[in-house]
Amino acid sequence: xxxxxxxxxxxxxxxxxxxxxxxxxxxxxxxxxxxxxxxxxxxxxxxxxxxxxxxxxxxxxxxxxxxxxxxxxxxxxxxxxxxxxxxxxxxxxxxxxxxxxxxxxxxxxxxxxxxxxxxxxxxxxxxxxxxxxxxxxxxxxxxxxxxxxxxxxxxxxxxxxxxxxxxxxxxxxxxxxxxxxxxxxxxxxxxxxxxxxxxxxxxxxxxxxxxxxxxxxxx
Amino acid sequence: xxxxxxxxxxxxxxxxxxxxxxxxxxxxxxxxxxxxxxxxxxxxxxxxxxxxxxxxxxxxxxxxxxxxxxxxxxxxxxxxxxxxxxxxxxxxxxxxxxxxxxxxxxxxxxxxxxxxxxxxxxxxxxxxxxxxxxxxxxxxxxxxxxxxxxxxxxxxxxxxxxxxxxxxxxxxxxxxxxxxxxxxxxxxxxxxxxxxxxxxxxxxxxxxxxxxxxxxxxx
Numbered sequence: 149x150x151x152x153x154x155x156x157x158x159x160x161x162x163x164x165x166x167x168x169x170x171x172x173x174x175x176x177x178x179x180x181x182x183x184x185x186x187x188x189x190x191x192x193x194x195x196x197x198x199x200x201x202x203x204x205x206x207x208x209x210x211x212x213x214x215x216x217x218x219x220x221x222x223x224x225x226x227x228x229x230x231x232x233x234x235x236x237x238x239x240x241x242x243x244x245x246x247x248x249x250x251x252x253x254x255x256x257x258x259x260x261x262x263x264x265x266x267x268x269x270x271x272x273x274x275x276x277x278x279x280x281x282x283x284x285x286x287x288x289x290x291x292x293x294x295x296x297x298x299x300x301x302x303x304x305x306x307x308x309x310x311x312x313x314x315x316x317x318x319x320x321x322x323x324x325x326x327x328x329x330x331x332x333x334x335x336x337x338x339x340x341x342x343x344x345x346x347x348x349x350x351x352x353x354x355x356x357x358x359x360x361x362x363x364x365x366x367x
Numbered sequence: 368x369x370x371x372x373x374x375x376x377x378x379x380x381x382x383x384x385x386x387x388x389x390x391x392x393x394x395x396x397x398x399x400x401x402x403x404x405x406x407x408x409x410x411x412x413x414x415x416x417x418x419x420x421x422x423x424x425x426x427x428x429x430x431x432x433x434x435x436x437x438x439x440x441x442x443x444x445x446x447x448x449x450x451x452x453x454x455x456x457x458x459x460x461x462x463x464x465x466x467x468x469x470x471x472x473x474x475x476x477x478x479x480x481x482x483x484x485x486x487x488x489x490x491x492x493x494x495x496x497x498x499x500x501x502x503x504x505x506x507x508x509x510x511x512x513x514x515x516x517x518x519x520x521x522x523x524x525x526x527x528x529x530x531x532x533x534x535x536x537x538x539x540x541x542x543x544x545x546x547x548x549x550x551x552x553x554x555x556x557x558x559x560x561x562x563x564x565x566x567x568x569x570x571x572x573x574x575x576x577x578x579x580x581x582x583x584x585x586x
């Protein structure tokens with residue numbers, strides 16, 4: 149007889165809750181986007197740019213995950229967008245049950261987009277579904293072009309990769325060909341969007357790609 | 368009766384192994400430096416600069432931690448320095464028992480410095496001692512000045528903070544006063560070294576500070 153694996157049962161319980169969250173969000177006509185990245189890659193800046201560039205007739209809200217504090221939630225609210233905070237204490241990723249409560253607190257209704265900003269971490273969040281329609285990874289130019297080869301599980305599992313801070317390309321030794329080749333080793337299909345949250349370059353294209361999610365339903 | 372906490376017993380078993388590693392390294396006259404940071408903050412670049420700037424009469428070696436691959440170990444070896452690789456699979460931090468094996472594999476003897484490059488992660492590594500004399504955190508300018516407030520446990524527990532990529536200050540909205548104030552909320556004493564691994568600015572000062580570790584013993 150095989151011993152039960154507590155890690156595995158935690159993951160399947162999380163998957164089950166994630167499925168419920170997805171159903172609930174679909175009923176609300178909300179497409180959730182799980183935004184993952186290293187600390188400081190620009191998750192919040194990206195979300196803020198998208199909130200501003202998405203059409204005004206769409207509902208737009210944010211669930212902010214952080215180990216501690218509510219700096220980003222306070223900032224997003226100050227811009228007039230609905231946002232709610234999850235603090236994990238020491239936890240290195242969000243879970244589906246944390247997100248379940250946050251959906252209730254936020255009280256957003258669609259049609260629209262719900263951004264879920266995960267904990268800044270390129271490892272742990274990859275294993276935990278939250279109820280999102282799609283998963284995106286923000287990777288920033290200053291982190292270096294070797295990240296897809298160093299954190300393959302994260303790059304493998306996402307639906308889109310957003311290369312941020314392209315305004316810094318002139319100041320850094322970042323080889324875009326090497327980055328793209330590294331992505332394609334583990335992920336053959338995810339589109340790679342090039343953006344600068346500082347100058348807003350590339351944001352319109354990404355916003356339009358995300359907007360199209362709200363006209364379809366989860367498969 | 369209190370239930371046993373499996374997380375706690377894993378941590379104390381790790382602490383016990385870390386103490387053994389520390390004793391072993393002291394007997395070898397090696398001071399180990401546990402280098403922690405976000406992905407892409409410049410851990411490897413910093414270690415390489417320090418290897419080059421430390422006096423040649425000191426032994427210098429590296430234990431490289433990565434989720435996958437051996438890009439950095441191969442690079443450090445190509446420069447003529449001893450290095451050995453730990454791959455954690457999906458693990459988000461090194462453990463003392465991983466480091467025990469790596470010390471044996473590396474076969475370095477002092478007097479000198481052993482750099483242990485931890486997994487790129489601002490959360491998980493903070494809870495796991497490895498047998499290091501000191502713990503340093505590399506935080507880089509592009510990550511933003513809010514990182515001490517967002518990842519307080521990591522900033523609280525380190526013996527020194529190395530602010531890297533200061534050559535990019537002119538191109539980014541990074542408020543050094545806000546960064547330092549954030550550090551001091553959780554850590555009153557750790558020195559903050561300002562460096563650029565790209566231009567080597569500040570490396571000599573840091574190398575001299577680390578060299579002094581090799582003339583003392585662990586308390």
